[in-house]
Amino acid sequence: MKLADVARVRLAHLPTPLEFLPRLSDYLGGPRIWVKRDDQTGLALGGNKARKLEFLVAEALAQGCDTLVTTGGPQSNHARQTAAAAAKLGLHCELVLPRVVPWSTPEYEQSGNVLLDRLLGAGLEFPTAEEFSPQSIDKVLTGLTAQGRKPYFIPVGGSTPLGALGYVLAVGELLGQAQDLQIPIHTIVVPTGSAGTHAGILAGLIEAEHPAHLQGFAVSATAREKEALVATLAQQALELLEYTGPAVGPRVHVDDRFVGPGYGLPTDAMIEAVKLVARLEGLLLDPVYTGKAMAGLIDLARQGKFAPTDHVIFWHTGGTPGLFAYQQIF
Numbered sequence: 001m002k003l004a005d006v007a008r009v010r011l012a013h014l015p016t017p018l019e020f021l022p023r024l025s026d027y028l029g030g031p032r033i034w035v036k037r038d039d040q041t042g043l044a045l046g047g048n049k050a051r052k053l054e055f056l057v058a059e060a061l062a063q064g065c066d067t068l069v070t071t072g073g074p075q076s077n078h079a080r081q082t083a084a085a086a087a088k089l090g091l092h093c094e095l096v097l098p099r100v101v102p103w104s105t106p107e108y109e110q111s112g113n114v115l116l117d118r119l120l121g122a123g124l125e126f127p128t129a130e131e132f133s134p135q136s137i138d139k140v141l142t143g144l145t146a147q148g149r150k151p152y153f154i155p156v157g158g159s160t161p162l163g164a165l166g167y168v169l170a171v172g173e174l175l176g177q178a179q180d181l182q183i184p185i186h187t188i189v190v191p192t193g194s195a196g197t198h199a200g201i202l203a204g205l206i207e208a209e210h211p212a213h214l215q216g217f218a219v220s221a222t223a224r225e226k227e228a229l230v231a232t233l234a235q236q237a238l239e240l241l242e243y244t245g246p247a248v249g250p251r252v253h254v255d256d257r258f259v260g261p262g263y264g265l266p267t268d269a270m271i272e273a274v275k276l277v278a279r280l281e282g283l284l285l286d287p288v289y290t291g292k293a294m295a296g297l298i299d300l301a302r303q304g305k306f307a308p309t310d311h312v313i314f315w316h317t318g319g320t321p322g323l324f325a326y327q328q329i330f
């Protein structure tokens, strides 16, 4: 199938801007760092999940579903944007958010994305990590069906081959912008979580036969697990588009040196990166994903891994509401 023929509901504000970061680039002595502003996709404060939800929600509607069900950590940005998509389309939304992050300040439990989920009218459950299993989701789905609802389940992060198509489409958008600005893209940096974003970008680059190096920074361990996820999802997304070229494996690169003690747990390098970019560029990152990926990019620049004139795209995947959940560390 051609990408243009896959059903899609418009949810995101597109195209998102591609902006140069002159002061950060100067401060590091190069490379030339650009930011792709997917923190500005709209849908209740932006983020990468809006692009995936355009395809996933289209499938839910085509199947006649009336309730979106998804899962993630308590401060899941994906859960918040799913709740917003449901509200916008008049669907119900049920969020199952296991307490997988050993962080339990009042802000973490009540502010940031949790506040927004409640405001958007989603049903919320916070099982403990021990209570939670795949069967917990089955129970919710069975319960909803028993009530006469028709639920549509979106896996964590919306990272299915269909969801990843949102980022295949996004690559076309980015390459068009880069061409207009006459920037030859050397490297693209992205956080790698449930991996649909990284996989979709990779699939998009492969389809476009663009040679940019795509560097993922893991937000939870390990690089090897993330690389396997990215390769599988990218291959499956390309299969949906009937691509028959060589395997994607050799183009998958994930670095997990900036995860720190674990998913959603702060690191000094993340705090430095978030503060630096805020103060040099007036640009807000987030503590869980983009702060750690930017820490990785800063490290590569300091190690002299780029020429000063290389053009690097930092893909800002959003998550800024999470800043309020981590008030204490800033």
Ligand SMILES: *Cc1c(COP(=O)(O)O)cnc(C)c1O
Residues within 6 Å of the ligand: 047, 048, 049, 076, 077, 078, 157, 159, 191, 192, 193, 194, 195, 196, 197, 198, 286, 289, 290, 317, 318, 319, 320
């Ligand atoms: C979900 C998320 C990511 C990771 O994207 P995946 O497709 O899950 O790898 C990155 N940044 C933010 C802000 C997110 O919410």
